[in-house]
Amino acid sequence: MIYLDHNATTPLAPQAREAVIRALDQLGNPSSVHEPGRLARNLLDEARRQVAALVNVHARNVIFTSGGTEANNLVLRGVAARHGKGRILVSAVEHSAVLGPARDLAAAGFSVELLPVDEEGRVQPAAVAERLGPDVILVSVMAANNETGALQDVAEISRLVRAAGAVMHTDAAQYAGKLPLDFAATGAHLMSLSAHKLNGPKGIGAVITDGSIDLVPQISGGGQESGWRSGTENLPGITGFGAAAALALQELEERRLRLAALRDRLEAGLAARPGITIFSRGAERLPNTVQFALAGMTGETLQMGLDRLGIAVSTGSACHSQSTEPSHVLLAMGVAPEVARGAVRASLGLGNTESDVDALLAALDKVASVLPVGAAAW
Numbered sequence: 001m002i003y004l005d006h007n008a009t010t011p012l013a014p015q016a017r018e019a020v021i022r023a024l025d026q027l028g029n030p031s032s033v034h035e036p037g038r039l040a041r042n043l044l045d046e047a048r049r050q051v052a053a054l055v056n057v058h059a060r061n062v063i064f065t066s067g068g069t070e071a072n073n074l075v076l077r078g079v080a081a082r083h084g085k086g087r088i089l090v091s092a093v094e095h096s097a098v099l100g101p102a103r104d105l106a107a108a109g110f111s112v113e114l115l116p117v118d119e120e121g122r123v124q125p126a127a128v129a130e131r132l133g134p135d136v137i138l139v140s141v142m143a144a145n146n147e148t149g150a151l152q153d154v155a156e157i158s159r160l161v162r163a164a165g166a167v168m169h170t171d172a173a174q175y176a177g178k179l180p181l182d183f184a185a186t187g188a189h190l191m192s193l194s195a196h197k198l199n200g201p202k203g204i205g206a207v208i209t210d211g212s213i214d215l216v217p218q219i220s221g222g223g224q225e226s227g228w229r230s231g232t233e234n235l236p237g238i239t240g241f242g243a244a245a246a247l248a249l250q251e252l253e254e255r256r257l258r259l260a261a262l263r264d265r266l267e268a269g270l271a272a273r274p275g276i277t278i279f280s281r282g283a284e285r286l287p288n289t290v291q292f293a294l295a296g297m298t299g300e301t302l303q304m305g306l307d308r309l310g311i312a313v314s315t316g317s318a319c320h321s322q323s324t325e326p327s328h329v330l331l332a333m334g335v336a337p338e339v340a341r342g343a344v345r346a347s348l349g350l351g352n353t354e355s356d357v358d359a360l361l362a363a364l365d366k367v368a369s370v371l372p373v374g375a376a377a378w
């Protein structure tokens, strides 16, 4: 099987596996003051420093959560609960881990507005500026989109949001580990990360905070994670995250160049074939992601055909649903529903090679060959 679905999840790095296993055998509770507790605390502190280094912050600015979904929920619900009322702006192309809590907050009486995107999937800072006002409490715009890979101008949007006195959040689950990420340079107050998108274990993530935001914790108890997220820490997950973050930081440039070269090879191959649309091609994107459609074929049919030929890609944002609705990301970009229904995403990762890319292109030709003559034109 050739795995080309790294935006859904990535294989665990050997270094991360070792760190997980070491921590599984660590007896102590990091909150205990005796020696086993102190040893567990040391592992926790070391991992916190490693995750902090990936985004160039101090370790105290890292709050561990059970993943990117909890990180986003903590930020949206926690900031909303602190304010009690107000307007919340989220981009129309956010992951469901932002859109879900945003929807819940709308049902609870907050005014939630979707920020539109252009045809490449970018939030225009002017569209944010237009909607900002004294009653806006929170703005959430992702750093990179999980489907198209399109990057947002988070720094400029943060500047506007800060000037308006609102809280800026960015979901960087897909960005971290693929491109250099300096938290301070994003200008955001809060940022979400997820370990399993960067060769760490599943079920662990973090909120990065600049230290200036006061939110209402969504899980209360023993006051761990500076009171933001109670519960005995998931030490194996956290140490695995730390090891994966350290490795990602060390290999960042090499990975970026390697993935971009593979992505370019894939796109050149796609562009040379009839009936293929590549989405967000005009935007700055993650180096590993290509979302495309083959005219005349649904994304599900294409994905299943490739699966039968031993190639794993996904339709839409398949890391979370079996939905056959066209992607909300593509619809927000103004893509026609019948075109959006054809979308599949190939997302490359560390183990992939040129021959994997060539195998995808060859498999695509095989799957496309069942289309009636002339079908591969809109």
Ligand SMILES: Cc1ncc(COP(=O)(O)O)c(C=O)c1O
Pocket (backbone or CB within 6 Å): 007, 008, 066, 067, 068, 069, 070, 095, 097, 142, 144, 145, 146, 171, 173, 174, 194, 195, 196, 203, 204, 205, 319, 320
């Ligand atoms: C952009 C984005 N945010 C959040 C998440 C959720 O992260 P997790 O799977 O760690 O809950 C994902 C992936 O599923 C994602 O792609």
